[in-house]
Amino acid sequence: xxxxxxxxxxxxxxxxxxxxxxxxxxxxxxxxxxxxxxxxxxxxxxxxxxxxxxxxxxxxxxxxxxxxxxxxxxxxxxxxxxxxxxxxxxxxxxxxxxxxxxxxxxxxxxxxxxxxxxxxxxxxxxxxxxxxxxxxxxxxxxxxxxxxxxxxxxxxxxxxxxxxxxxxxxxxxxxxxxxxxxxxxxxxxxxxxxxxxxxxxxxxxxxxxxxxxxxxxxxxxxxxxxxxxxxxxxxxxxxxxxxxxxxxxxxxx
Amino acid sequence: xxxxxxxxxxxxxxxxxxxxxxxxxxxxxxxxxxxxxxxxxxxxxxxxxxxxxxxxxxxxxxxxxxxxxxxxxxxxxxxxxxxxxxxxxxxxxxxxxxxxxxxxxxxxxxxxxxxxxxxxxxxxxxxxxxxxxxxxxxxxxxxxxxxxxxxxxxxxxxxxxxxxxxx
Numbered sequence: 094x095x096x097x098x099x100x101x102x103x104x105x106x107x108x109x110x111x112x113x114x115x116x117x118x119x120x121x122x123x124x125x126x127x128x129x130x131x132x133x134x135x136x137x138x139x140x141x142x143x144x145x146x147x148x149x150x151x152x153x154x155x156x157x158x159x160x161x162x163x164x165x166x167x168x169x170x171x172x173x174x175x176x177x178x179x180x181x182x183x184x185x186x187x188x189x190x191x192x193x194x195x196x197x198x199x200x201x202x203x204x205x206x207x208x209x210x211x212x213x214x215x216x217x218x219x220x221x222x223x224x225x226x227x228x229x230x231x232x233x234x235x236x237x238x239x240x241x242x243x244x245x246x247x248x249x250x251x252x253x254x255x256x257x258x259x260x261x262x263x264x265x266x267x268x269x270x271x272x273x274x275x276x277x278x279x280x281x282x283x284x285x286x287x288x289x290x291x292x293x294x295x296x297x298x299x300x301x302x303x304x305x306x307x308x309x310x311x312x313x314x315x316x317x318x319x320x321x322x323x324x325x326x327x328x329x330x331x332x333x334x335x336x337x338x339x340x341x342x343x344x345x346x
Numbered sequence: 347x348x349x350x351x352x353x354x355x356x357x358x359x360x361x362x363x364x365x366x367x368x369x370x371x372x373x374x375x376x377x378x379x380x381x382x383x384x385x386x387x388x389x390x391x392x393x394x395x396x397x398x399x400x401x402x403x404x405x406x407x408x409x410x411x412x413x414x415x416x417x418x419x420x421x422x423x424x425x426x427x428x429x430x431x432x433x434x435x436x437x438x439x440x441x442x443x444x445x446x447x448x449x450x451x452x453x454x455x456x457x458x459x460x461x462x463x464x465x466x467x468x469x470x471x472x473x474x475x476x477x478x479x480x481x482x483x484x485x486x487x488x489x490x491x492x493x494x495x496x497x498x499x500x501x502x503x504x505x506x507x508x509x510x511x512x513x
Binding site: 130131133134136137138140141142143144145147148200203215216218219220222223224225226227229230232233234236237239240296299300 | 396398399400401402428429430431432433434463464465486487488489490491493497511513
């Protein structure tokens with residue numbers, strides 16, 4: 094096998110870590126969601142996201158050729174080695190925060206998988222084409238909830254708007270194109286995420302309008318996750334996610 | 347039996363390997379088995395594709411395929427996973443759809459690949475009740491007991507039922 098571009102494995106980690114961390118965060122709702130149907134829905138979405146992460150991490154491990162499989166990459170990296178966007182690691186919040194985050198990230202995922210489905214990396218393209226179908230299903234679910242909550246009761250509207258306001262400064266990082274991926278984008282291996290910002294904003298504005306919600310006007314955006322600079326929340330999440338694997342390395346069941 | 351078999355025979359044998367979560371469908375009917383090749387020495391290479399990225403049944407399916415073919419006398423069996431083309435319920439043949447409905451699971455509708463991302467008002471009609479066949483059904487949840495199913499309820503006979511998600 095020909096050695097791959099040194100930027101490919103880190104680029105794949107950015108893709109995988111978003112789904113792994115958001116998937117684990119979402120799994121926290123299992124047994125705690127406000128109604129049974131949403132408990133099942135969130136557990137299913139978490140399963141899809143962790144499944145997508147598994148496939149991309151397998152590929153990253155193969156590309157990296159350092160002897161790490163998907164489990165080693167998920168359970169034996171520390172917070173500074175994770176490359177997920179900060180949006181994915183924030184605490185689960187209330188149901189409004191959960192749904193608005195799934196809508197924001199789900200829409201980004203649909204656009205990113207759609208672009209990656211045309212990747213010149215055949216493995217990545219195959220994973221993306223598959224994940225695209227799942228993410229379309231997720232964003233339909235989350236988007237419909239954004240409209241129900243926003244255009245619902247006074248209480249649901251207030252909480253949905255608070256969720257939009259709180260999460261908004263974390264959406265910009267999704268579209269900041271990492272400098273080290275320039276060669277990969279030129280070769281058609283990965284997608285230039287900065288090009289996805291326009292279509293994303295148009296879809297978000299459409300749904301927020303139907304939900305009687307508004308996007309904040311402050312353009313300032315937080316960043317750091319793509320470079321391994323995380324909030325304190327990621328460490329706590331990893332402690333819970335990694336404890337069993339680290340306590341019993343190599344365990345089989 | 348002879349040591350060397352044929353591709354057709356392998357597919358026929360795999361009709362006995364059922365989806366562990368929907369035991370009325372074989373892994374062939376489900377569209378999970380994409381291809382099989384038989385070498386001169388009789389060893390079999392099977393290609394499968396996952397239904398959902400996170401489907402927990404995939405590993406069981408892979409092992410069941412291997413076990414079934416070894417039991418039939420294949421000296422060596424390899425099972426490889428491919429992602430392209432992406433699995434779709436549109437591959438499911440009519441016979442499989444009828445089996446699903448008889449089992450109490452509404453079969454998937456046609457996949458709508460270009461529909462509005464957030465439609466709210468959804469086009470088309472829901473599945474008929476697999477029990478009383480009434481068209482008066484309501485979606486209760488987009489998600490169900492497994493990754494591949496959604497939850498519906500029949501307004502006529504009040505029976506809750508699952509539908510295979512169209513994807």
